[in-house]
Amino acid sequence: MKILHTGDWHIGKRLNGVDMIEDQRHMLDQLLDHIDESSVDLVVVAGDVFDRSNPSQSALKLVNEYLYRINIEKGIPVLAISGNHDSRSRLDYGSYWFEKSNYHMRTSLEDITTPVVIDDHHFYMVPHMDVLEAKVFFDDDSIRSHHDVYKKVTEEIATVMDKDAYNVMIGHMFISNGKASDSERPLSIGLSEEVGADLFEAFDLVLLGHLHHPFAITHERIFYSGSLLKYSFSEVKQPKGFRMVETDNTKCRFIPLHQQRDLVHYQGTFEEVINETVMFEDKAAYFKFELSGMSHINDPMAKLKMIYPNVMELRPLVEKREHVRAQIDVHQSSDREIFESFIESVHGEPLTEYQGQIFNTYFKGDADEADSD
Amino acid sequence: MKILHTGDWHIGKRLNGVDMIEDQRHMLDQLLDHIDESSVDLVVVAGDVFDRSNPSQSALKLVNEYLYRINIEKGIPVLAISGNHDSRSRLDYGSYWFEKSNYHMRTSLEDITTPVVIDDHHFYMVPHMDVLEAKVFFDDDSIRSHHDVYKKVTEEIATVMDKDAYNVMIGHMFISNGKASDSERPLSIGLSEEVGADLFEAFDLVLLGHLHHPFAITHERIFYSGSLLKYSFSEVKQPKGFRMVETDNTKCRFIPLHQQRDLVHYQGTFEEVINETVMFEDKAAYFKFELSGMSHINDPMAKLKMIYPNVMELRPLVEKREHVRAQIDVHQSSDREIFESFIESVHGEPLTEYQGQIFNTYFKGDADEADSD
Numbered sequence: 001m002k003i004l005h006t007g008d009w010h011i012g013k014r015l016n017g018v019d020m021i022e023d024q025r026h027m028l029d030q031l032l033d034h035i036d037e038s039s040v041d042l043v044v045v046a047g048d049v050f051d052r053s054n055p056s057q058s059a060l061k062l063v064n065e066y067l068y069r070i071n072i073e074k075g076i077p078v079l080a081i082s083g084n085h086d087s088r089s090r091l092d093y094g095s096y097w098f099e100k101s102n103y104h105m106r107t108s109l110e111d112i113t114t115p116v117v118i119d120d121h122h123f124y125m126v127p128h129m130d131v132l133e134a135k136v137f138f139d140d141d142s143i144r145s146h147h148d149v150y151k152k153v154t155e156e157i158a159t160v161m162d163k164d165a166y167n168v169m170i171g172h173m174f175i176s177n178g179k180a181s182d183s184e185r186p187l188s189i190g191l192s193e194e195v196g197a198d199l200f201e202a203f204d205l206v207l208l209g210h211l212h213h214p215f216a217i218t219h220e221r222i223f224y225s226g227s228l229l230k231y232s233f234s235e236v237k238q239p240k241g242f243r244m245v246e247t248d249n250t251k252c253r254f255i256p257l258h259q260q261r262d263l264v265h266y267q268g269t270f271e272e273v274i275n276e277t278v279m280f281e282d283k284a285a286y287f288k289f290e291l292s293g294m295s296h297i298n299d300p301m302a303k304l305k306m307i308y309p310n311v312m313e314l315r316p317l318v319e320k321r322e323h324v325r326a327q328i329d330v331h332q333s334s335d336r337e338i339f340e341s342f343i344e345s346v347h348g349e350p351l352t353e354y355q356g357q358i359f360n361t362y363f364k365g366d367a368d369e370a371d372s373d
Numbered sequence: 374m375k376i377l378h379t380g381d382w383h384i385g386k387r388l389n390g391v392d393m394i395e396d397q398r399h400m401l402d403q404l405l406d407h408i409d410e411s412s413v414d415l416v417v418v419a420g421d422v423f424d425r426s427n428p429s430q431s432a433l434k435l436v437n438e439y440l441y442r443i444n445i446e447k448g449i450p451v452l453a454i455s456g457n458h459d460s461r462s463r464l465d466y467g468s469y470w471f472e473k474s475n476y477h478m479r480t481s482l483e484d485i486t487t488p489v490v491i492d493d494h495h496f497y498m499v500p501h502m503d504v505l506e507a508k509v510f511f512d513d514d515s516i517r518s519h520h521d522v523y524k525k526v527t528e529e530i531a532t533v534m535d536k537d538a539y540n541v542m543i544g545h546m547f548i549s550n551g552k553a554s555d556s557e558r559p560l561s562i563g564l565s566e567e568v569g570a571d572l573f574e575a576f577d578l579v580l581l582g583h584l585h586h587p588f589a590i591t592h593e594r595i596f597y598s599g600s601l602l603k604y605s606f607s608e609v610k611q612p613k614g615f616r617m618v619e620t621d622n623t624k625c626r627f628i629p630l631h632q633q634r635d636l637v638h639y640q641g642t643f644e645e646v647i648n649e650t651v652m653f654e655d656k657a658a659y660f661k662f663e664l665s666g667m668s669h670i671n672d673p674m675a676k677l678k679m680i681y682p683n684v685m686e687l688r689p690l691v692e693k694r695e696h697v698r699a700q701i702d703v704h705q706s707s708d709r710e711i712f713e714s715f716i717e718s719v720h721g722e723p724l725t726e727y728q729g730q731i732f733n734t735y736f737k738g739d740a741d742e743a744d745s746d
Binding site: 089093094096098 | 427430431433434436437441444445460461462463465466467468469470471473474476
């Protein structure tokens with residue numbers, strides 16, 4: 001069986017206030033092309049279909065449209081679960097009807113021991129659940145961490161598992177030692193999120209969502225698809241795409257897709273960026289600039305956007321100057337010295353002549369007064 | 374064909390802050406019983422399925438559950454449209470899959486000339502649309518009122534209509550001279566909402582939503598089902614239920630259902646209500662009390678709720694006392710007389726001794742001072 005494994009679509013996500021829906025559409029279009037080209041038998045969406053529990057109308061429309069194209073137009077079965085960003089009732093809406101077309105959207109803990117059976121493949125679908133919820137559902141006070149939750153879940157599944165079948169688990173969790181990114185919302189506050197990979201030994205294959213890096217872990221049978229797009233600047237170097245699994249030999253390849261607009265993080269000088277002495281592959285990319293030499297520039301963001309329309313973030317480049325801070329002893333330094341050191345540590349540049357004049361205008365030997373306080 | 378015609382469910386509606394979802398479930402349960410008893414062939418939901426464009430999770434769950442029971446469990450085709458309270462994209466979500474089970478949820482203007490055909494019955498489904506939207510959709514600047522909208526809609530339908538079929542229109546609108554209630558949100562501000570019944574002469578049957586009174590109009594072929602519940606105190610005397618239409622003879626009966634808790638509007642004295650000298654059929658009903666004799670009662674609402682737990686609204690009963698106001702000439706009257714008249718007109722009772730004492734404490738012959746101002 002050929003399975004296309006994707007997840008963490010986060011449809012409707014806004015990054016730094018920018019709606020990513022057209023970028024998401026661009027990725028899904030490529031995904032559809034691959035479904036045709038590779039004669040995929042099944043599509044798995046491992047949670048976080050939407051970015052919010054209450055998705056926008058355009059987000060609802062996009063998901064509706066693409067799942068229609070995959071499931072109804074192409075007739076490909078779809079197995080999907082809810083992730084920690086999704087609302088269960090929202091995703092569950094319509095699921096009775098979806099099942100009749102082999103689109104199985106599972107959001108309930110009650111279904112975890114009822115696999116979806118396709119040929120000799122048994123798919124155990126485990127939606128995201130939090131620790132308290134699992135504790136109540138299983139009526140088991142010993143459940144105190146995410147690891148405990150999945151220990152219980154796998155024990156429950158073990159009681160019904162047919163060992164002669166090819167057993168697949170679809171889940172949404174943080175596997176121990178997985179590489180995290182900035183855009184994954186914590187699964188819980190103050191509890192260990194990590195789940196040991198050893199819990200899943202009974203499965204032939206485990207297809208996961210939650211971590212946005214497709215190579216978040218290295219394992220023979222456990223895989224993350226990674227997110228549909230780069231959803232934070234901590235992901236600029238991560239490839240984005242989907243996984244193609246062949247269950248005959250549990251071969252699992254990662255297939256990268258092309259982002260319509262890349263995320264670019266650049267550190268340098270304002271001058272080289274505004275004068276275009278540094279060249280970027282795509283000026284319309286989503287940039288995060290950290291630039292020095294901006295302190296005297298009026299509205300540098302507006303100026304940058306004339307050339308790079310999709311700048312998302314702009315920060316002054318602060319070089320490491322621990323030595324400066326170490327050298328200043330406020331009891332031994334004049335106000336002027338303290339001010340100079342402050343300006344340099346904030347702007348990453350020495351005091352300009354104009355800033356010196358401003359200082360002289362406002363600080364007229366009030367040192368004694370200030371000290372007396 | 375036997376059609377059960379319902380509409381204006383407004384699932385998720387809160388009346389005076391009270392969640393009506395259990396009352397709604399009670400009505401839908403009875404509706405389901407009738408579907409079985411009467412061997413209904415088709416269920417029509419004429420808009421305003423939800424009360425808000427962004428329904429709560431419990432609202433989504435209820436609608437999902439009951440439409441599942443009707444359409445999947447009982448195998449009854451369902452024809453539904455969006456009303457002015459619904460969000461189109463929200464209702465449209467999943468509709469591709471619904472259609473495969475003969476649950477047709479229509480939210481788009483593009484489909485109005487594509488009837489749903491069941492045997493020799495053609496159902497033209499016209500979701501609610503506003504005037505501006507219709508103007509843009511039909512690219513017709515002459516559309517300036519709701520009547521114009523439906524004139525255009527019926528003209529468009531006329532171009533495709535098969536006169537040999539039994540033609541039914543399902544819509545959501547305000548038919549001219551229909552009885553309105555307080556809970557129908559206006560379709561537009563500043564425009565005439567009324568649509569002339571004469572536009573629909575080509576149809577054998579018109580099943581409508583929007584007006585909450587099941588007898589909002591009297592017509593041989595045009596019917597409102599009325600809302601699922603009494604959704605405002607202006608509806609206390611309206612029966613609530615559904616309509617059963619037999620298309621062989623266009624016989625259309627209204628079938629009343631039993632509200633779990635009735636809405637009761639009572640005008641009287643606080644004393645008779647609190648001492649239970651006046652008897653109500655159900656003390657747990659949703660009451661609107663307008664009572665006299667409350668001015669000296671501390672927190673009358675709390676006291677009433679000890680006996681009538683679901684009081685929704687409490688107002689002082691103001692009797693008509695135009696003659697009082699007419700008699701007072703502020704230039705000719707003393708402060709005491711003006712005050713007495715004011716208290717009486719607000720509370721509907723003469724000044725009490727205690728109120729008189731309070732008056733004397735604060736008004737110590739300041740008449741001159743006040744007059745000089």
